[in-house]
Amino acid sequence: xxxxxxxGVSARPIDSQVSLLEEEQQLLITVDGETPIxxxxxxxxxxxxxxxxxxxxxxxxxxxxxxxxxxxFRNQFLKCNHSGKKGITYFKxxxxxxxAHALFALLILAICLCTYFYFIPFVAERAVxxxxxxxxxxxxxxxxxxxxxxxxxxxxxxxIMNTYLKSMMPNEYSKYHLNVVKSNELxxxxxxxGEIVIYTRMLKQxxxxxxxxxxxxxxxxxxxxxxxxxxxxxxxxxxLLLSVMLNDVNGLMTxxxxxxxxxxxxxxxRGYEKEADLSGLAILERYKIxxxxxxxxxxxxxxxxxxxxxxxxxxxxxxxxxxxxIKNHIENHPYAFNNHLELTLxxxxxxxxxxx
Amino acid sequence: MENSNQxxxxxxxxxxxxxxxxxxxxxxxTIVNLLLTVITLGLxxxxxxxxxxxFLYGSTEFNExxxxxxxxxxxxxxxxxxxxxxxxxxxxxxxxxAYLNMPFVAISTIYLGLFSIIxxxxxxxxxxxxxxxxxxxxRFGYRGDKGELYKIFSKGVLLTVVTIGIYGAWLSMNLRxxxxxxxxxGSAKFSYNGDGGIYFWxxxxxxxxxxLTLGVYFFWWQKDVFSYYINNLKLIHDDQYIDFKCSAxxxxxxxxxxxxxxxxxxxxxxxxxxxVARSLRFIFSKVEITGNVAFNNLIQSEENYTDATGDDMSDxxxxxxxx
Numbered sequence: 183x184x185x186x187x188x189x190g191v192s193a194r195p196i197d198s199q200v201s202l203l204e205e206e207q208q209l210l211i212t213v214d215g216e217t218p219i220x221x222x223x224x225x226x227x228x229x230x231x232x233x234x235x236x237x238x239x240x241x242x243x244x245x246x247x248x249x250x251x252x253x254x255f256r257n258q259f260l261k262c263n264h265s266g267k268k269g270i271t272y273f274k275x276x277x278x279x280x281x282a283h284a285l286f287a288l289l290i291l292a293i294c295l296c297t298y299f300y301f302i303p304f305v306a307e308r309a310v311x312x313x314x315x316x317x318x319x320x321x322x323x324x325x326x327x328x329x330x331x332x333x334x335x336x337x338x339x340x341x342i343m344n345t346y347l348k349s350m351m352p353n354e355y356s357k358y359h360l361n362v363v364k365s366n367e368l369x370x371x372x373x374x375x376g377e378i379v380i381y382t383r384m385l386k387q388x389x390x391x392x393x394x395x396x397x398x399x400x401x402x403x404x405x406x407x408x409x410x411x412x413x414x415x416x417x418x419x420x421x422l423l424l425s426v427m428l429n430d431v432n433g434l435m436t437x438x439x440x441x442x443x444x445x446x447x448x449x450x451x452r453g454y455e456k457e458a459d460l461s462g463l464a465i466l467e468r469y470k471i472x473x474x475x476x477x478x479x480x481x482x483x484x485x486x487x488x489x490x491x492x493x494x495x496x497x498x499x500x501x502x503x504x505x506x507x508i509k510n511h512i513e514n515h516p517y518a519f520n521n522h523l524e525l526t527l528x529x530x531x532x533x534x535x536x537x538x
Numbered sequence: 539m540e541n542s543n544q545x546x547x548x549x550x551x552x553x554x555x556x557x558x559x560x561x562x563x564x565x566x567x568t569i570v571n572l573l574l575t576v577i578t579l580g581l582x583x584x585x586x587x588x589x590x591x592x593f594l595y596g597s598t599e600f601n602e603x604x605x606x607x608x609x610x611x612x613x614x615x616x617x618x619x620x621x622x623x624x625x626x627x628x629x630x631x632x633x634x635x636a637y638l639n640m641p642f643v644a645i646s647t648i649y650l651g652l653f654s655i656i657x658x659x660x661x662x663x664x665x666x667x668x669x670x671x672x673x674x675x676x677r678f679g680y681r682g683d684k685g686e687l688y689k690i691f692s693k694g695v696l697l698t699v700v701t702i703g704i705y706g707a708w709l710s711m712n713l714r715x716x717x718x719x720x721x722x723x724g725s726a727k728f729s730y731n732g733d734g735g736i737y738f739w740x741x742x743x744x745x746x747x748x749x750l751t752l753g754v755y756f757f758w759w760q761k762d763v764f765s766y767y768i769n770n771l772k773l774i775h776d777d778q779y780i781d782f783k784c785s786a787x788x789x790x791x792x793x794x795x796x797x798x799x800x801x802x803x804x805x806x807x808x809x810x811x812x813x814v815a816r817s818l819r820f821i822f823s824k825v826e827i828t829g830n831v832a833f834n835n836l837i838q839s840e841e842n843y844t845d846a847t848g849d850d851m852s853d854x855x856x857x858x859x860x861x
Contacts, residue, residue: 188675193724193836195603195674229606230596232563237596237604239675243842247606247675272589275570283566286573287808293576 183255187213190244200248200255204262209238211248219246224265228273231256298420306419307412317435318411322375324442325410329371329379336362336382339535343380346528350395351402351469358402362532368486372401374410382536387482391525392475399462400476407461409454414438459508463515472519473512480505553780553827557819559597561812567593568811584618585611587853594814598822600673601833609670609846617666617846621854624655624847652855657684657691659855660717662848668721669843674833676724679840682717690716707741708734718771724836726775737766757795758788768825775836780829786820794820 187198198213209226211219221240229247230237236256238248250256260277263270275282339362348355358376365381372378378401388394404410415422421437450458459476466473484505571586588611595607628651635644664680671678694709711732718730744759761784768784794817801809 190675191838192834193674193676194834227608229608230592230604232559232597237606239606239608244838245608245672245675245677247672249604269589272570276566278566280562280566283569286569290569290572290576 183250183252185211185248185250187211188247188249190241190246198248200250202255202258202262207263207265209248209259222265223263223270228269231260231273231276302423303416303419306422307416309422310408310412310415313411313415313435313438317438318374318405318408319376321411321414321438321442322373322377324439325373326375326377328442329373330361330363333363333365333379336364336536339382339385339532342528342532342535346394346525346532347398349524349528350398350471350522351465354402354465358405360398368483370397370401372404372410374405374408376405378402378405385532385536387486388479388529389482390475390478391522391529392472393479393482394475394529395466395469395471395522395525396462396473396476396479399465399471400458402465403458403461404450404454407454407457409450409458411438413450413454414441417441455504456507459504460511463508463511466519467515467517470517470519471522473508477505477508477512480508549830550828551830553601553829554599555822555825555827556599557597557815557822558599559593559815559818561809561815563597564593564811564815565808582611584614584850587611588614594818595671598818603674606672606675607670608672609666609849613666613844614846614850617848617850620845620847621850624851625854628655653692653695654688655851656855657687659848659851660713661687662845663852664717664721664848665843666846666849669840673723674836676836676838677840677842678724679722679843680717680720681722682720686716687713704738705734707738710734711737714767722840723773725839726773726831726836729772729774731770731772732766740766757792760795761786761788761791764791764821773829773831775831778829778831780827780831783826783828784824785826786824790820790824 183200185198185200187196188194189196196213198211200212201210203210203220207223209221209223211221213219226238226240228236229239234253234256235249235251236259238250238259240246257277260270260274340360343360343362344355347358347360358372358378361377361379362385363379363381366383367381368383368387370378370380370384378398380397384397385394388397415438418437418441463473463476466476484502567590571582571589574582575586588607588609591607591609595605598605628647632644632647632651635641635647661680661682661684664682668678668680690712691709694705694712697705698709711734714732715730718728721728740762741759744755744762747755748759764786765784768782771782773780773782798813798817801813805812
């Protein structure tokens with residue numbers, strides 16, 4: 183094959199012949215009247231490669247160059263070169279054609295999208311641990327103020343409910359505070375500062391103390407698992423990434439506080455709900471409360487699902503699946519539970535208070 | 539210019555400079571580079587940069603032979619680490635002074651640091667890039683002196699500050715005259731003969747007319763600046779030389795940049811490689827080269843220089859390249 187050879191000393195082009203020795207993985211360069219040059223593929227760098235041309239270079243001093251203007255030689259060189267060195271793999275990729283390159287472009291796009299929509303939120307959710315627990319209180323305070331702004335609190339019922347909580351879980355009650363809000367919505371929610379809001383309609387629908395305990399244990403689990411904070415971090419993940427890169431945790435905290443108002447509009451994912459259900463069941467087990475109450479609670483909510491439900495339940499309805507895994511969990515984790523007479527009394531008391 | 543009378547003008551001929559790469563090829567390079575950079579979490583960047591330069595140089599043809607870029611990713615990666623270290627030292631010093639409650643000293647350190655880094659970066663960048671560039675195996679080289687560059691730079695910056703920016707045109711031309719005048723191409727050498735005054739008034743005129751014509755004159759202004767860069771360049775070998783002349787018109791610049799803009803918008807950025815390819819094709823085809831240098835007689839004269847620190851510093855400072 184005809185080629186032009188440059189000896190690295192002068193710019194004068196020298197007519198030469200090249201051939202590929204595939205077996206030996208060597209390139210043979212012959213110039214009239216001179217000793218032929220044999221050079222191993224592993225020593226050859228591809229200086230340039232385009233459709234009908236390849237420029238090969240080898241040696242440091244002198245750096246010699248062979249220019250071959252032939253498409254089949256170029257393809258042959260890339261194909262039979264197994265040295266894997268000096269960028270051969272790279273040029274094989276470059277040579278892969280426009281279809282492969284379009285595929286690479288799609289792959290890059292997919293990586294970027296996955297990073298943005300899955301990876302960064304995933305990391306952000308776990309990054310909640312860099313925020314101090316005291317910060318949950320701040321966020322909760324703002325959200326709570328916003329949540330009860332236009333609501334009427336039944337303070338007498340609230341006092342009874344807090345007594346209920348105290349006797350339900352005497353070791354842990356102090357971190358939480360219950361508020362009964364007069365409303366026809368079937369709803370209850372917990373905020374990161376430990377404030378739990380229960381709507382009167384919810385209390386009216388509840389029949390037994392086990393159901394109420396199930397509800398409370400579920401809401402408390404949202405707080406202990408920092409679900410609201412995790413959700414906020416996740417939804418602000420782009421910003422979180424930036425603040426971690428700039429080492430600006432304070433900026434992140436300001437941003438979260440600015441968004442605390444929207445806390446109620448965010449709805450928990452099924453994953454969070456399941457986690458809250460299971461941690462809730464653990465609380466019930468700790469205080470020897472009948473776990474079946476939670477099943478009954480969700481059966482009540484499920485019945486309501488058929489009618490038009492406002493608020494958080496509409497976005498994450500109680501599904502048969504949810505009741506099923508709770509049932510399974512209870513069957514697999516049997517424990518002895520007690521009757522809690524004092525809780526029964528307190529529930530009755532609060533129900534009669536609501537009738538006033 | 540000063541010795542052009544002694545240069546022989548016999549046997550004048552035309553030389554062709556052209557860009558032979560096409561957008562499709564460059565797209566492939568860009569995509570593969572991007573993919574490798576993404577999956578290595580950015581670590582591949584120096585190698586990608588080397589490959590990209592290799593392609594652009596290799597696609598550029600002068601007098602029927604291609605340029606070659608010999609820089610490697612490993613060299614650039616080492617240079618990158620050293621550049622980072624230098625910046626880290628400057629920042630650490632600044633923070634130290636800030637911590638010691640010496641804000642004035644801290645701010646002075648920033649300015650002094652940047653001030654002393656720019657000539658160093660330029661110098662290193664030229665030494666590296668030129669040494670890694672060759673044509674028919676003959677290396678380019680930069681033989682400038684760091685001290686001289688510092689002198690030109692510090693005098694220029696001082697006068698630019700004193701004259702509220704006016705001297706900037708002279709600073710720019712002085713740097714260009716010095717740096718390009720120290721570039722060797724094997725046994726040949728470049729020379730650039732720019733004049734600060736002409737350059738200054740050209741920019742004043744361009745600026746005023748661009749405002750008066752609501753931006754339309756901008757393309758003609760760009761053409762004037764580009765032509766000034768090209769037309770004052772010369773390559774000298776023994777008693778032979780070649781001249782460079784830009785034949786592009788303002789209208790052509792207008793067409794180039796407007797179409798580039800449209801491609802970028804309508805392809806959502808994917809068309810960028812095609813923009814690079816067509817721009818280079820345009821620019822190189824508009825450089826007319828005439829003279830009588832016998833390029834076959836060029837002899838290798840420049841050493842290898844593999845320290846890419848200056849090049850990486852320039853990259854970080856976004857200094858760009860004078861040529």
